[in-house]
Amino acid sequence: TRALQLAPADRSKVYVADLESAVHYTLRMEAGRPAVLAGAQLAALKCYVATLAKYFPGRPSVQTFLQSLDSWLRNWTEPELPRSALKEAVKNKDASPAAVLPTNITWVGCRGSEPHFRGYPCGLWTIFHLLTVQAAQGGPDQELPLEVLNTMRCYVKHFFGCQECAQHFEAMAAKSMDQVKSRNEAVLWLWSHHNEVNARLAGGDTEDPQFPKLQWPPPDMCPQCHREERGVHTWDEAAVLSFLKEHFSPGNLCLDHAV
Ligand code: FAD
Incomplete structure (x- = not known):
């Protein structure tokens, strides 16, 4: 194929x-x-x-x-x-300057081993990780800490086609999103709750066998993110934050297969 x-x-x-x-x-x-x-x-x-x-x-x-x-x-x-x-x-306008959002769907980093795996939900997570990081780079850390997370919460609640996913996400948001006090914390909130979802879904039937759900980033992507204290795994959150800011930065975007 x-x-x-x-x-x-x-x-x-x-x-x-x-x-x-x-x-x-x-x-x-x-x-x-x-x-x-x-x-x-x-x-x-x-x-x-x-x-x-x-x-x-x-x-x-x-x-x-x-x-x-x-x-x-x-x-x-x-x-x-x-x-x-x-x-x-939402149609493309060929006025000048051109306002164009491509109308094709091409999954690259989000491509599953079968068409029913990965794709859009992977892309949606990626958008919001990128936005939380851009917001944290772009302005005062304490100002509007929930700007992007609230946007995601509302989008998911009102539009995300997977209703079960939306309910799970809303439950996580209702439980702890209001404790986020800065834009850096917002980056880490989304990262840690995405990992919670990964843990819940690991081994389940929505998991692409070629892309097993991991606690992310795995040690080979970010060795400095991982620590062991008395035999127990912990995250070095400062290292994770730096890693996320680098990974979801404009400089790490790749144009391969973009039209
Ligand atoms: P995804 O989990 O989609 O991750 C996409 C990419 O983000 C990964 O390839 C990796 O590069 C990166 N990444 C992975 N973990 C992290 C992290 N912690 N922080 C930052 N980046 C990371 N599916 C269900 O079956 N049940 C649900 O309840 C459910 N809830 C969802 C809620 C939301 C809000 C969303 C957006 C999706 C939900 N999904 C749910 C879909 C599921 O989480 C995956 O998106 C889907 O299974 C595809 O998985 P994936 O392997 O492409 O990786």
Whole structure:
């Protein structure tokens, strides 16, 4: 199959193709599902697009796309947004400068060994790790610590197609998200709760046998992240934070297979 012919992705990289495929999927598939958006659901979409426009380290044409969609949504002050209007707004415009978000779905780092494994949920996690890190690089640590996490919480609650996943995530958020006091803590909150999900799903039937769920980053990716105290594994959180800031940085994005 095609999947087997492609060279395996480099797990130390973050792929632009995965990010753009996932953003495309959120805006043109998931957000376009309800016939009308209103109330908290419309607010969740506006908040998601505003956060992308602010922090997504996209290519210039993608940034233009996100910025023009963000201003279009800000100007939409009616209480209801019909699907037809949203569909039109998320189309590519070949005005100058071009505002383009590719319309194809190509999974690279998120490609599963079978089509039903990995893909979009992997891309969604990747987007939000990247956004929490960009927010932590971009401004005062104590200011709006929950900006990106709240955006993710609302997006997942109102749009993520896997409802069981959304319920699990909402339960984790309700339990501890309000304890996050800084943007650096937000990066670590998402990392540790993603690991909680990995632990819960390890060995289950949604696990791609070629990509077993790990506590991430594994020692070969980040030896300094791991410690042992009296025979018990612990994380060096300062090392993990540095690792995440490096891994989810614009400099670690790879354009392979991006169109
Ligand atoms: P993913 O877990 O999707 O991870 C994607 C990539 O992120 C990895 O390849 C790795 O590079 C990196 N990564 C891994 N762990 C971390 C970490 N701790 N911190 C930073 N980066 C990391 N599936 C279910 O079956 N049940 C659920 O309840 C469920 N809940 C979900 C909730 C949310 C919010 C999301 C986005 C997904 C959920 N999923 C759930 C899907 C599941 O978590 C995986 O996304 C899916 O199984 C694909 O797994 P994957 O191997 O591609 O790696």
